[in-house]
Amino acid sequence: MNDKGYTLLEALFQIVVFVLVCHVFVLIILWATTMKTSIMTDEHSKWELFVFEMSTNLVNATSLSVRQNQRTIMLQTANTWQYFDCYHNMIRQRVNGGHVPMIVGINNCQFQLSGNELTIAVEFPSGLKKERTYFVPIIEK
Incomplete structure (x- = not known):
């Protein structure tokens, strides 16, 4: 310079x-x-994991019903009964007297059964609403 x-x-x-x-x-x-x-948020990741786990539970269903004001799913497989409850801020699975949290950190959830279609709707604290409808082929043995 x-x-x-x-x-x-x-x-x-x-x-x-x-x-x-x-x-x-x-x-x-x-x-x-x-x-x-x-990038997927934490809520999206939780929801997708829940959807996958729920679909694996519904594969071998022999009986399915929704009870207690659309807040409990009763699912019977070959030898066990499984219950899926909206409990406080989570959806939990009850099997053989034990509890397994399937998805936590939700505000509201609702289950609806129409024929062989099970619809699960969830609302997260951020206001995000997710819904999934499963076709559940009931296996009669």
Whole structure:
């Protein structure tokens, strides 16, 4: 550079570098916010795990009913009865006197049985509402 002082060319060069750095910073911030919304939230992950686990339980059903004001599912397989309850802020599975939490951190849940279709509706504290309908082929033995 010039030993005689600060030139206009140096000032323009520094401004260009500063503007480029600012643009890169803004792009990184925008990318980070889109990544945050594109990745599944904790509630989505909980729901998908619950849906998978519930579908594995319904595969070998010989009897299915919904009781207690649409808050309990009674499921009979070949040799056991399983109950799925909306209990406080979770859906729990009761088998042989024990309790297994299937999904926790919910505000409300409801079960509906219409023919061979079981519908499970859940509301999370964030206001997110999820619903899944299963076709349950009752196996008569």
